[in-house]
Amino acid sequence: MSDKSAGYGGDKSAGYGGGIDESRLRRAFLEEADELSQKLGASLMSLDADRANAQLVNEVFRLTHSLKSESALMGFGVLSELAHRMEDVLGLVRSGALPLGKPVMEAVFSGADLIAEMMSAISRGGSDAEFATAAVLGALSTAAGGAGTGPAASGPAGGPVAPALPPGEVEQVTLGEFELAQLAESRDRGEDFLRVTVIVDEAEPMKFPRAWLVFSALEAVSNVVKVVPPLEGDPVEDSRYGRMTFLLTADDEKGVVRAATGVDQIAEVKVERCRFDDFLSRATSALAASAAAATMRASPGHPSAGIPAGLAAAAAAPTAAERTSIRVDTKKLDDLWSLIAELVLHKSRIARLSEDVGHGMDAQTVREELVEAFDSLDKISGGMQQAMMDTRMIPISVIFSKFPRLVRDLCRKLGKSVDLVVSGEDTEIDRSIVEALADPLTHIIRNSLDHGIEFPEERVRRGKSEKGRVSVSARRQGGTIVIELADDGRGIDVPGIRRKAVEMGIPGAGTLAEAQLLDLVFLPGFSTKEVVTDLSGRGVGMDVVATRVRTDLKGDVALRTEADRGTQVTLFLPLTLTIVNALLVRGGAQLYALPLTEVDSTAKLTSSEIRGEEGRENAAWMDEDIPVFSLGALFEGGRRRSDECFALVLRHRDRKAFLVVDELIEEREVVIKPVDDLLNSQRMFSGVSVLENGKLVFILDTSFIRREKF
Amino acid sequence: MRRRYVSFGLGGGRYCVPVEQVLQILRLEGLIEIPKPPPFVIGVLNLRGDIIPVVSLRARLELPPEKAARPAGDPRKRRVVITRVGGKPYGLDVDEVREIVEIEDDGITTDATTVLGGRAEFILGIAQREEGVYMVLDLARVLGSSRDIPLPGPPG
Amino acid sequence: MGANILIADDLSFMRMIQKEILTERGYTVAGEASDGIEAVEKFKTLRPDLVLLDITMPNMNGLEAMRKIFSIDPRARVIMCSALGQQNLIVEAIKAGVKDFIVKPFKPERILSAIEKALRS
Numbered sequence: 001m002s003d004k005s006a007g008y009g010g011d012k013s014a015g016y017g018g019g020i021d022e023s024r025l026r027r028a029f030l031e032e033a034d035e036l037s038q039k040l041g042a043s044l045m046s047l048d049a050d051r052a053n054a055q056l057v058n059e060v061f062r063l064t065h066s067l068k069s070e071s072a073l074m075g076f077g078v079l080s081e082l083a084h085r086m087e088d089v090l091g092l093v094r095s096g097a098l099p100l101g102k103p104v105m106e107a108v109f110s111g112a113d114l115i116a117e118m119m120s121a122i123s124r125g126g127s128d129a130e131f132a133t134a135a136v137l138g139a140l141s142t143a144a145g146g147a148g149t150g151p152a153a154s155g156p157a158g159g160p161v162a163p164a165l166p167p168g169e170v171e172q173v174t175l176g177e178f179e180l181a182q183l184a185e186s187r188d189r190g191e192d193f194l195r196v197t198v199i200v201d202e203a204e205p206m207k208f209p210r211a212w213l214v215f216s217a218l219e220a221v222s223n224v225v226k227v228v229p230p231l232e233g234d235p236v237e238d239s240r241y242g243r244m245t246f247l248l249t250a251d252d253e254k255g256v257v258r259a260a261t262g263v264d265q266i267a268e269v270k271v272e273r274c275r276f277d278d279f280l281s282r283a284t285s286a287l288a289a290s291a292a293a294a295t296m297r298a299s300p301g302h303p304s305a306g307i308p309a310g311l312a313a314a315a316a317a318p319t320a321a322e323r324t325s326i327r328v329d330t331k332k333l334d335d336l337w338s339l340i341a342e343l344v345l346h347k348s349r350i351a352r353l354s355e356d357v358g359h360g361m362d363a364q365t366v367r368e369e370l371v372e373a374f375d376s377l378d379k380i381s382g383g384m385q386q387a388m389m390d391t392r393m394i395p396i397s398v399i400f401s402k403f404p405r406l407v408r409d410l411c412r413k414l415g416k417s418v419d420l421v422v423s424g425e426d427t428e429i430d431r432s433i434v435e436a437l438a439d440p441l442t443h444i445i446r447n448s449l450d451h452g453i454e455f456p457e458e459r460v461r462r463g464k465s466e467k468g469r470v471s472v473s474a475r476r477q478g479g480t481i482v483i484e485l486a487d488d489g490r491g492i493d494v495p496g497i498r499r500k501a502v503e504m505g506i507p508g509a510g511t512l513a514e515a516q517l518l519d520l521v522f523l524p525g526f527s528t529k530e531v532v533t534d535l536s537g538r539g540v541g542m543d544v545v546a547t548r549v550r551t552d553l554k555g556d557v558a559l560r561t562e563a564d565r566g567t568q569v570t571l572f573l574p575l576t577l578t579i580v581n582a583l584l585v586r587g588g589a590q591l592y593a594l595p596l597t598e599v600d601s602t603a604k605l606t607s608s609e610i611r612g613e614e615g616r617e618n619a620a621w622m623d624e625d626i627p628v629f630s631l632g633a634l635f636e637g638g639r640r641r642s643d644e645c646f647a648l649v650l651r652h653r654d655r656k657a658f659l660v661v662d663e664l665i666e667e668r669e670v671v672i673k674p675v676d677d678l679l680n681s682q683r684m685f686s687g688v689s690v691l692e693n694g695k696l697v698f699i700l701d702t703s704f705i706r707r708e709k710f
Numbered sequence: 711m712r713r714r715y716v717s718f719g720l721g722g723g724r725y726c727v728p729v730e731q732v733l734q735i736l737r738l739e740g741l742i743e744i745p746k747p748p749p750f751v752i753g754v755l756n757l758r759g760d761i762i763p764v765v766s767l768r769a770r771l772e773l774p775p776e777k778a779a780r781p782a783g784d785p786r787k788r789r790v791v792i793t794r795v796g797g798k799p800y801g802l803d804v805d806e807v808r809e810i811v812e813i814e815d816d817g818i819t820t821d822a823t824t825v826l827g828g829r830a831e832f833i834l835g836i837a838q839r840e841e842g843v844y845m846v847l848d849l850a851r852v853l854g855s856s857r858d859i860p861l862p863g864p865p866g
Numbered sequence: 867m868g869a870n871i872l873i874a875d876d877l878s879f880m881r882m883i884q885k886e887i888l889t890e891r892g893y894t895v896a897g898e899a900s901d902g903i904e905a906v907e908k909f910k911t912l913r914p915d916l917v918l919l920d921i922t923m924p925n926m927n928g929l930e931a932m933r934k935i936f937s938i939d940p941r942a943r944v945i946m947c948s949a950l951g952q953q954n955l956i957v958e959a960i961k962a963g964v965k966d967f968i969v970k971p972f973k974p975e976r977i978l979s980a981i982e983k984a985l986r987s
Contacts, residue, residue, distance in 0.1 A: 206953060
């Protein structure tokens with residue numbers, strides 16, 4: 001009836017060989033179990049007089065629980081089972097499912113008395129085996145009525161093992177829209193799509209939590225898309241979790257194998273490569289085992305089981321999913337195709353020209369035709385360059401789309417409540433920086449939720465909305481991508497930073513301005529506090545964010561914060577290489593460029609059309625009065641007055657303005673490079689370009705037309 | 711700990727920066743002017759496509775401006791020291807580049823109450839040596855970016 | 867081998883058995899705790915390589931103690947000891963970062979194998 005396999009004292013045949021002094025054990029057990037039994041008796045008396053006392057109920061529950069554990073260890077199965085039944089009944093009372101009426105108290109009292117008698121016998125050298133417990137057990141059962149009685153579990157015997165599917169067997173798996181989107185992104189990033197099948201050791205008495213352990217280990221090194229059977233919510237029958245299937249995507253297959261085999265009490269781990277196309281072409285599909293499968297045996301009791309050679313072979317096997325391909329918007333391919341078609345056209349034109357020369361066409365005509373042909377070729381090659389560049393660009397939604405789920409998960413784990421607002425997801429960024437950008441952005445959001453956003457109660461106390469707000473936005477500003485992440489939480493503790501800076505011996509820490517103090521957050525040593533509460537165990541401190549953005553991505557990151565109002569992190573990222581069609585103009589001795597997309601038109605302005613005082617001039621354009629700026633005034637500190645001048649009509653979002661220039665030079669392509677802060681103190685430029693003749697051209701950031709003052 | 715520094719001369723004084731911060735030393739040629747520069751930025755250099763701002767150390771340290779008739783040193787010795795601070799390159803306009811010196815950390819005093827003219831906050835410390843006094847520059851401050859304030863390493 | 871382990875269980879008998887098993891294998895029992903509060907205190911001062919934590923203890927139960935331990939050191943290695951039937955509590959513990967769980971009453975090989983794997987992570 002009772003399982004003696006875990007006995008140390010009651011059953012001499014089982015147990016741990018050598019090392020444990022049996023008599024000492026027995027003495028210790030007696031001492032403690034006796035005390036527990038005494039306490040149990042006393043507590044029950046008190047409880048009888050004060051049936052509503054929850055603390056006493058708890059106490060009694062705990063005592064029977066402890067008695068159950070200890071006696072089971074010593075192999076006193078009968079005692080253990082009795083204590084267990086009592087614990088069950090008391091558990092029901094504790095949870096409120098069973099009222100503590102007379103029959104229940106009586107039954108529990110009888111149980112306690114019997115236990116005391118058993119303890120007496122045991123201390124005299126006897127055992128619990130001779131005691132008849134059927135009557136008391138019956139009384140306990142009856143007292144509990146129908147309220148959740150169940151057969152007492154008898155030790156670590158597991159439930160029935162789920163039958164293993166023969167290899168290659170097909171399973172029906174359905175993926176929803178969200179999961180399919182995750183798969184698609186993963187495929188774009190060139191990750192592996194794996195099916196991990198895990199069989200839990202038969203001896204494991206609780207398979208549901210065991211499956212959770214595997215899930216948790218896998219989640220740390222991969223993106224788990226689907227779990228069969230699902231682990232969310234309350235467990236159904238425990239035995240169902242004896243065999244688990246995880247569909248996941250990862251960039252490190254070995255890491256996945258290590259994670260799965262690193263969990264104890266797992267009998268078998270199988271990792272197979274899957275094909276994205278199996279899912280992405282159909283909504284519901286049968287999972288066919290594809291490519292090489294590696295089967296590992298990790299047996300319990302031999303904790304040093306390594307990963308056998310079979311795995312290395314499998315990892316080297318050719319992958320079914322293409323890794324170096326990328327997905328490109330077909331419109332971009334169409335554009336490229338049209339350009340190629342034009343190229344072919346002009347190529348034949350030039351070919352004809354050379355024939356014409358042979359047939360005696362005059363030099364002048366030839367020259368003119370050549371120049372025209374060359375111009376067209378020039379434009380086409382530039383266009384093709386741009387088009388190719390475009391195929392490398394993908395919308396930042398690739399990264400942003402993961403944030404809603406991230407925020408939801410974090411809210412759950414942290415007990416916070418947050419609204420996430422995302423904008424500018426279709427801003428395009430170069431494919432190559434997507435990888436490097438995802439981590440820092442994710443970390444910043446975790447930071448916001450961890451440290452920035454307060455708990456709902458605190459927010460309400462401070463007169464804020466219960467739900468916090470996190471916003472993520474992206475936009476392009478000339479040759480730079482600007483990403484802003486903001487929260488309306490408690491802000492950064494600036495005095496705390498100052499204190500830490502002084503502690504660290506940073507020169508002049510006492511007198512640094514707030515902006516400079518905030519910059520310190522990006523130094524290693526400052527970030528450690530943030531790293532401590534990282535949830536996934538893969539810590540990325542703010543210093544790593546800074547390094548990643550500044551060194552790897554050649555961009556910049558800045559912080560702004562206001563106590564109790566929130567924090568804003570802004571990332572500036574240069575586009576790798578941007579070629580833009582621009583209008584080249586001259587102001588004084590300097591060349592400037594305006595992206596054509598921001599130029600509405602060119603115009604001539606006479607001084608009579610310009611009204612207002614210096615610094616606030618206006619003129620009429622179409623039906624509205626718009627401000628007049630001049631390059632001379634903006635950069636040279638003086639405005640040249642002439643009767644008539646050239647001007648551009650600039651457009652930035654909904655605003656328009658005139659920009660008076662000294663000379664309109666030409667329309668051409670420029671390669672935009674990021675411009676250093678030191679040269680851009682007024683933030684007038686969105687980039688800089690170097691022409692073939694070595695001349696420097698500053699690309700104007702038209703947003704200046706929205707500014708009130710300079 | 712002994713560290714190596716590149717030393718250069720400016721307005722009669724000796725300044726130095728850790729070797730790790732120096733990328734290149736060039737003659738001052740091909741300086742390109744820029745519109746509305748900050749007072750101490752004299753222009754930019756185009757180095758293999760990189761646009762590098764050039765800072766006049768003299769102006770930045772607020773040393774007396776060079777007298778046109780009697781330049782402080784031999785104009786042929788004038789150089790631009792290309793440094794890297796915060797991952798970005800910047801050029802420093804100096805009168806001459808001298809040598810590489812080794813200085814002990816504790817040979818540098820941070821209590822710079824008197825500096826040979828100029829602004830004390832750009833100086834990390836002073837090293838007293840046989841041949842004279844070397845002032846260790848705080849490049850991060852000089853280039854106006856506090857994000858690279860160094861953690862305690864060389865004194866500062 | 868020789869890792870430092872903190873044993874937390876309100877039953878001295880349990881602690882004794884665990885201690886015997888561990889020392890036999892060459893581990894060092896850095897300390898013992900008989901309730902959640904003591905477990906957290908001893909974790910702070912002893913900083914053991916691993917903690918064996920019983921889920922039901924007086925004064926502060928295992929889950930709470932576990933949470934406090936993780937807030938002291940998120941990389942702490944904790945193995946939860948539990949009786950049968952506390953699935954949800956164990957899952958809670960796993961979500962918080964517990965490395966493994968052992969069901970009581972346990973076999974010596976089981977506890978050793980779990981400790982070995984946890985120490986290797």
